[in-house]
Amino acid sequence: xxxxxxxxxxxxxxxxxxxxxxxxxxxxxxxxxxxxxxxxxxxxxxxxxxxxxxxxxxxxxxxxxxxxxxxxxxxxxxxxxxxxxxxxxxxxxxxxxxxxxxxxxxxxxx
Amino acid sequence: xxxxxxxxxxxxxxxxxxxxxxxxxxxxxxxxxxxxxxxxxxxxxxxxxxxxxxxxxxxxxxxxxxxxxxxxxxxxxxxxxxxxxxxxxxxxxxxxxxxxxxxxxxxxxxxxxxxxxx
Numbered sequence: 078x079x080x081x082x083x084x085x086x087x088x089x090x091x092x093x094x095x096x097x098x099x100x101x102x103x104x105x106x107x108x109x110x111x112x113x114x115x116x117x118x119x120x121x122x123x124x125x126x127x128x129x130x131x132x133x134x135x136x137x138x139x140x141x142x143x144x145x146x147x148x149x150x151x152x153x154x155x156x157x158x159x160x161x162x163x164x165x166x167x168x169x170x171x172x173x174x175x176x177x178x179x180x181x182x183x184x185x186x187x
Numbered sequence: 188x189x190x191x192x193x194x195x196x197x198x199x200x201x202x203x204x205x206x207x208x209x210x211x212x213x214x215x216x217x218x219x220x221x222x223x224x225x226x227x228x229x230x231x232x233x234x235x236x237x238x239x240x241x242x243x244x245x246x247x248x249x250x251x252x253x254x255x256x257x258x259x260x261x262x263x264x265x266x267x268x269x270x271x272x273x274x275x276x277x278x279x280x281x282x283x284x285x286x287x288x289x290x291x292x293x294x295x296x297x298x299x300x301x302x303x304x305x
Contacts, residue, residue, distance in 0.1 A: 078249075110291040112232075119282055119295040120224075120232065131293065163232055167290045174246055176222060176234040
């Protein structure tokens with residue numbers, strides 16, 4: 078089955094830029110989606126189809142996807158961005174179609 | 188506005204079954220699929236399966252095949268997830284989520300904590 082690899086943690090100072098990666102075999106050929114999850118809350122979609130933002134998500138959140146790595150970029154990081162972030166793809170490469178999540182990355186705002 | 192409201196927390200003994208509901212509102216229920224995703228304490232998100240609210244077709248994670256059943260009741264716009272033969276490692280928060288265009292989850296329920304303990 079398809080595997081997505083994320084770093085367990087990323088730390089960044091307020092006002093700086095955070096980059097969270099999501100690795101997968103030829104992930105650039107898939108659409109990647111990103112979710113933010115704060116403690117005790119349900120996940121929230123922040124980027125879909127590699128780089129699109131749902132309504133209500135700040136422009137500070139952006140995404141890119143090429144080769145074997147997709148990246149979620151959060152510009153001008155704020156304390157309220159501290160959360161776990163998960164990447165996700167829909168994998169149809171095998172007989173069994175799956176929705177696959179990365180292991181998650183904890184973003185710490187210093 | 189789109190809302191998914193789940194049933195309340197459950198405590199079950201090993202070997203028992205649990206059925207969690209997810210009531211949808213704010214959109215045409217049969218136009219979207221519903222997936223179930225669980226999260227064990229301190230762990231990441233695990234996709235469990237998908238059901239079409241249009242025709243009831245399902246697709247389950249191989250790991251849970253044979254133990255999970257997903258259904259819908261279009262008359263009440265409610266999706267259900269039943270998990271059988273519960274084990275301690277099934278202890279988790281279970282989420283329902285609306286599936287957009289079969290690819291991503293645009294709205295989520297608030298989660299239902301299922302605790303499996305003797």
